[in-house]
Amino acid sequence: MSDETGKKAPFSLPIGPIHPALKEPILFTFKVNGEKIEDLDFAPGKAHRGIEWMGMRRNPVQISHLTDRICGICGVSHTLAFCRAVEQIAGIEVPVRAHYIRTIIAEYERIQSHLLWAGVAAHELGFDTLFHLAWRVREESMDVIELLTGNRVNYGIVQVGGVRRDITPDQLPAVERSLSYYEGLFGRMLELFLEDRTIAMRCRDCGVLFREDALKLGTVGPTSRASGLVMDVRYDSPYAAYGDVDFEPVMPEQYRGEAVGDVYDRIVVRVLEVEQSISIIRQCLAMMPEGAVTFEPKIPKLLGLLKKAEGEALGRVEAPRGECLHYVRMNKADAPEAWKVKASTYSNQLSWLEILRGEQVADIPIIVASIDPCMSCTDRVALLRPDGATVVTGEYLHRLSVEKTRRLMP
């Protein structure tokens, strides 16, 4: 125990790397005075697995199975972002039907991710009944995902050039059943999550992220939308079939009349997005054309094409947690020359410093969970010798890039 950990205020309260409030390892250190958080710091990097390193030694078809495994929840988002980047580099035209199937699976993924999050959030608040109910309801979407892709978790359906399985007519009744199940349940979910008194007591005006801060910190996804920033990759730069679908980004104003940016607003956005996903899936099912589901079913031929590809591209996708970005550079080789993953939590995590400071110890779990963090998506580095670590500031990095730009363009 260090000197600061004594009984004198402010004492330091470590949360993590393993703690019931955290679903994945990360270390928070809070300076606490009584019940109030005076200052905090966090150290990610506890779930680093070197996936990018593995990827640089594999071809894009193999990588698409690695990207499925970056995150257990948003497997489709990562794979889709990666495949979009590779398709752009190689000039692959994805069949329209594949676009629709990708959209349908991505939206089912959003439903199950948001319901999983809702259950976790309820548990963080000590509301275990809601946690059990939310996770039971989530099973319906997991079942449909299993029916459509063959897997509950690492779906393995998106592939460079299209998807690996078609949606067959005999699967449609089950899909329809799940959609009407969620539609019938939606009013009840609104009531349980948004009209419950204790949830409102705990979540309103708690962990507020103001609009300017959300913008300044570069937050994405439901976190930024809850703070009143109208941004959604699906809407701003449509990909897959989103261009054909009629929808608007979900904003807390739709339910509450204003965007406060508190934990409650983040719940509002996620619960309403479940409804939006149902509507998007319905539209996709109605508009989906017949045709092939992949650009090139023969993998060796596809690999031959990819081996000739040269260039770099960014693939952006709106994952359930926010924008998921993959950068790929290929240079006429089996494996990509560079591959960088920036998951949504990477953009959102710095908002923790803003929204946790000044709050109460009791609110740590729900505020930490409110940005729906995914550490295994985020961690790209592990610090083996923390003693020798130096802190690199934003100004320093900016100076370096200015210097490099000057060197490149004299």
Place this chain on the structure above:
Amino acid sequence: MIPWLEEAGMVALITVAVTVYAVILGLLMLGIDRKLSARMQSRVGPPIRQPFRDMFKLFCKENIVPEHAVAWIFNAAPLVALASAVTVLLYIPAGSIVLPIFGESGDLILVMYLLTVPALALVAGGFASGSPYATVGAQREMVTMIAYELPLAIAIIALAWRLSAAGIANPFSIAVVAGVGTRTTIWDVVGPFGVVGCLILLLVLVWVTPAELSRVPCDTPEAETELAGGVIVEYSGRNLALLTAAQGVKSVAMAGLAVALFLPWNPSWYYSLAPATAMAVDFVFYLVKITAVLFISVSVIRVSMARFRITQVVSLYWGYLGLAGLIGLALIVADVVTGAGAVV
């Protein structure tokens, strides 16, 4: 045989018997609570005997005392908690069984004090654990204790005062309040105002129970997701087993108190039964009553709410429940002033 030694031996024997009975009943109540709340959450839930298995398992496990702990306080706390919870049970009648060991020397005020001892022991144990989680938890436990004392005291004192106003002698005695022998309950002496007042106070007591027992929504001192167990985070093995037992016994004691104060009726008052049968029937009915009280005040409340922040606990108990208690008290005063109700 020396008379006082014989008496002391008797007391010791009864205390041991009551301890065994209390622990078994307490664990049973915890098991029932777990099963019922699981059913309400559409889960299967553990079998009712699960707390007994847990207890057995904990006794088999290593008892770790943290390096930074003050060992003797840390180890004494679970024992004190269990002993004081059992002591409360010695004073509370179970059906028509009133334990004679302390004679007339215990009353409601003593029970109120004894009920705070397990919480105080936990606070001491928490601070002695030398863990920041336990420290925060112990601070919260203290605040919670201060918060629920006021409504609890109002409920108990208002009741006893009403009984004394009705001309009942020795109104703070639990046997008198529970109508043992006299078959007179609070409901027999109050008028219309008093009935409303008593119902409000009963509601207050139902709400004090989760705080007293550190259950959701008032489990802030233990708060699994925030403090990973808070006051009890460092406890393991035998000590944790004793704390679990104390928790069970405390549940029975709180429910027993509510039954003695507000629901003291026994079947033997209304049906003539042989003494032994009457005692057995009354006891079974008592078990049904405490199960019902715990179901409403622990299981139902805990499955239907989220956890409060500590500030919300204080404002709920001092603000809303304190106010409700005072309204109940005022109604009972009005009852006496208007002269409604019976005088015994």
